Amino acid sequence: MNKDFWKTVFCWLETASIEDIRDKQSAVRQMHDQIEDRDLQADIRRIVRFMDQELLARAELAKLIKIKVISL
Numbered sequence: 001m002n003k004d005f006w007k008t009v010f011c012w013l014e015t016a017s018i019e020d021i022r023d024k025q026s027a028v029r030q031m032h033d034q035i036e037d038r039d040l041q042a043d044i045r046r047i048v049r050f051m052d053q054e055l056l057a058r059a060e061l062a063k064l065i066k067i068k069v070i071s072l
Contacts, residue, residue: 001043009047013054025051 013021025048032044 009050013050018055018058021051021055 016024028044028047028051032041032048035041035044
């Protein structure tokens with residue numbers, strides 16, 4: 001996948017809702033099982049990892065914001 005594709009993925013991840021990310025993640029995982037090309041499978045696993053990282057980062061940020069609000 002080319003550089004422009006990855007830029008698009010990252011831009012989408014920054015603006016997508018949590019529900020959108022989870023929905024796409026499910027669809028991408030299903031796609032992975034149907035594809036035989038090893039390079040494409042690796043790219044799909046990479047996309048899923050980036051989605052996981054984004055979801056975890058948002059959860060951590062929400063937790064930090066909550067802690068900060070409570071301590072004020």
